[in-house]
Amino acid sequence: MKDFLSIIQCSTDELLDLLRLARELKALYKKGGRDLCLAGKTLAMLFEKASLRTRLSFQVAMIDLGGYALNLKPDDIGIIGKREPAKDMARVLSRYVHGIMARTFAHDTIVEFAHYATVPVINALSDWSHPCQAMADVMTIEEHLGKLNGIKIAYIGDGNNVARSLAFVAAKLSMQLVLASPEGYDLDADSIQLANDTQAGCVQTTRDPFVAVKGADVIYTDTWISMGQEAEKEQRIRQFQGFQVNRELLDAAPKHSRVMHCLPAYRGMEITDDAVECPQSIIFDEAENRLHFQRALLKKLLSGSMPH
Ligand code: CP
Numbered sequence: 058m059k060d061f062l063s064i065i066q067c068s069t070d071e072l073l074d075l076l077r078l079a080r081e082l083k084a085l086y087k088k089g090g091r092d093l094c095l096a097g098k099t100l101a102m103l104f105e106k107a108s109l110r111t112r113l114s115f116q117v118a119m120i121d122l123g124g125y126a127l128n129l130k131p132d133d134i135g136i137i138g139k140r141e142p143a144k145d146m147a148r149v150l151s152r153y154v155h156g157i158m159a160r161t162f163a164h165d166t167i168v169e170f171a172h173y174a175t176v177p178v179i180n181a182l183s184d185w186s187h188p189c190q191a192m193a194d195v196m197t198i199e200e201h202l203g204k205l206n207g208i209k210i211a212y213i214g215d216g217n218n219v220a221r222s223l224a225f226v227a228a229k230l231s232m233q234l235v236l237a238s239p240e241g242y243d244l245d246a247d248s249i250q251l252a253n254d255t256q257a258g259c260v261q262t263t264r265d266p267f268v269a270v271k272g273a274d275v276i277y278t279d280t281w282i283s284m285g286q287e288a289e290k291e292q293r294i295r296q297f298q299g300f301q302v303n304r305e306l307l308d309a310a311p312k313h314s315r316v317m318h319c320l321p322a323y324r325g326m327e328i329t330d331d332a333v334e335c336p337q338s339i340i341f342d343e344a345e346n347r348l349h350f351q352r353a354l355l356k357k358l359l360s361g362s363m364p365h
């Protein structure tokens with residue numbers, strides 16, 4: 058495992074191994090311990106889009122493990138592919154740093170980085186997927202519900218990058234995902250097929266959020282307007298009416314179900330304030346686990362890495 062680009066490219070064993078390591082490191086750091094396995098190592102972090110959780114959790118994780126993270130924004134290095142091609146940046150960075158993480162619009166940009174970089178490349182969100190988020194999500198689900206096998210997630214909203222990574226992680230870890238999206242905003246058929254080819258019938262779709270939450274252990278949502286879709290805002294707000302996680306929907310779900318959201322949350326749109334704040338919400342544990350999972354991922358990928 059050189060890179061971490063998409064969950065669908067990882068084996069179940071690799072994912073379980075990362076989760077085990079994340080649990081171990083979480084327990085160690087909660088006790089005040091430290092693991093300086095990345096002493097002297099550097100991570101370059103490239104961002105074409107805004108980020109709070111991903112940027113900070115990777116940066117803190119690098120510091121926690123004894124290393125250093127460099128935050129590179131378009132103002133510093135130029136837009137990827139505009140000032141110079143991604144393949145040139147990837148090869149130059151591979152001479153300086155031990156790892157590269159990138160948040161891009163096009164997923165192909167990350168794939169190209171990984172192809173040309175000789176050091177590990179991590180997908181910190183692309184328009185296509187958000188694998189680090191999905192791994193922190195399943196870590197949180199396991200902590201709260203005691204298992205992953207057979208867990209049913211109801212995802213209400215846009216069939217976007219977050220939904221796609223949830224579909225892939227469900228397929229790899231024997232979970233069930235029911236996607237409730239308005240017409241025109243479904244997760245693409247190829248991704249659903251890819252998930253269902255991995256574990257038959259693990260991803261299903263419906264137009265009715267109330268059908269989706271029936272028997273669900275987790276109710277999950279994400280913004281209706283992902284970064285880069287701002288021009289479609291008005292149209293999307295109209296189309297997504299009825300696809301909000303709110304008290305009425307939670308009342309139709311099992312009592313034990315938990316509420317999740319990758320954040321940032323737009324209260325009053327995809328989720329109400331009382332749903333974010335309700336006792337069933339594990340949203341902030343989910344955000345915290347971004348840090349614990351990043352530590353595990355960095356330890357796994359960067360420990361043996363050297364610049365070219
Ligand atoms: N959930 C998530 O990736 O948050 P950021 O966009 O703030 O990194």
Ligand code: NVA
Nearest residue numbers: 217219279283284320
């Ligand atoms: N789907 C959202 C996730 C943000 C973490 C986006 O891509 O903007």
